[in-house]
Amino acid sequence: MTILIAGGGLSGLSLVAHLVTRPESLGPIVVVDDGRRQLATAGWASWSAEPGLLDEAVSRTFDRFHVHAAGRSRIVGLGRYKYRFVRGDDLAAAAGKAAERRGGVVFHRGRITEIRQAGRGAEALVDGEPLRADWVFDSVLGPGPARVDGWLVFRGWHVRTAAPAFDSAVPTFFDFRTPQGRAASFVYVLPRGPQEALVEHTSFAPPRTRGMAYPKEQRSALREYLSTILGVREYAVTREESASLPLSASAVDRRRGSILAIGTKAGLVKASTGYAFQRIQADSAAIARSLAVHGHPFELPKPKARHLLFDSTLLDVVARDPAQLERVFAALFDRSSAEPVLRFLDEESSLPQEGRMFARLPPSLYSAVTRRHR
Ligand SMILES: Cc1cc2nc3c(=O)[nH]c(=O)nc-3n(C[C@H](O)[C@H](O)[C@H](O)COP(=O)(O)OP(=O)(O)OC[C@H]3O[C@@H](n4cnc5c(N)ncnc54)[C@H](O)[C@@H]3O)c2cc1C
Incomplete structure (x- = not known):
């Protein structure tokens, strides 16, 4: 099978790294980027509890945060989590190294103006020339969320x-x-x-x-x-x-024939935080697994409805009354360890854990979430 990745930013490079480290050979990969987003000045912070495939690109690691809200300052530990920072250059070097070890990956400089279905595969117009592949992963023109919250x-x-x-x-x-x-x-x-x-x-x-x-x-x-x-x-x-x-707290319809949106265009920015790095890693791993096991990239976990509900309610409440954001953050982080909150923001908390967390929230947000849930 042949793979074309449109955009060599965070999601494109992460996908390359995950594809080439699968034990199965998934076929030749072409990555196309026009360089409009300079990796030299890009960088991403994120938290995670487990080691990651791209850890060699991490240049700074922290195990606590300072927070200040509602007149109160505190240092919170991160429990099992570490907060890490990855520079764009280091990500490119790590993905490039993994690609070189496996071989069969070409990084191509060019501007993409269209991506469309072509027979049983798909093609991208790169500087006016069609480039064909069985699967196209699109981080540049893809649909993106239909609604902005x-x-x-x-x-x-x-x-x-x-x-x-x-x-x-x-x-x-x-x-x-x-x-x-x-x-x-x-x-x-x-x-x-x-x-x-x-x-x-x-x-x-x-x-x-x-x-x-x-x-x-x-x-x-x-x-x-x-x-x-x-x-x-x-x-x-x-x-x-x-x-x-x-x-956006609405799920994106990511698939168009043999084309799958990735990264921001796939709605992977978490609406209540603006973070996407770890979600993009998990998504890249899931795409690579799906290709290897099913021969197509669409066997992916679905966004969880109750977390989309929390995110949209938070944004809605804050849009009506901006002061609520500080109250919510103050309530969530009023503890010695941020671990439960980070687990919740990672959408890995259980219902009882969420019940305990919501009980601390300002009544306005708590009732808005429960009202919408009904
Ligand atoms: C300034 C900024 C800081 C952020 N910081 C964080 C953070 O610290 N932690 C976090 O988790 N999230 C962060 N985010 C959110 C999210 O992680 C990033 O937006 C992330 O880069 C999204 O990855 P992506 O692959 O979708 O887009 P990008 O990384 O932007 O990649 C898209 C790529 O496509 C290329 N491209 C675009 N159009 C074309 C075209 N027509 N033809 C060819 N190539 C093209 C661009 O050059 C770029 O390299 C940040 C977002 C921004 C904007």
């Missing part, structure tokens, strides 16, 4: 300070000490060392905003956070990154 709007500064300012061992998962006027917002800090960190302003914005950024206010909030909360006097911003990620 909210936006994660963020702006991050890579900062270097003149004096030590960061705890290199403890990222700040969220700190709500930032203006809440535009949308429910917090600051996230991912340290690289005592004098280097990514400091990111993050907002959960309602669908009606269409993810519109507000750079002036975001930058002013970042300046204020650095000076007032972190007490940093002298610093340089070495790079700024910003994005608006659509959040």
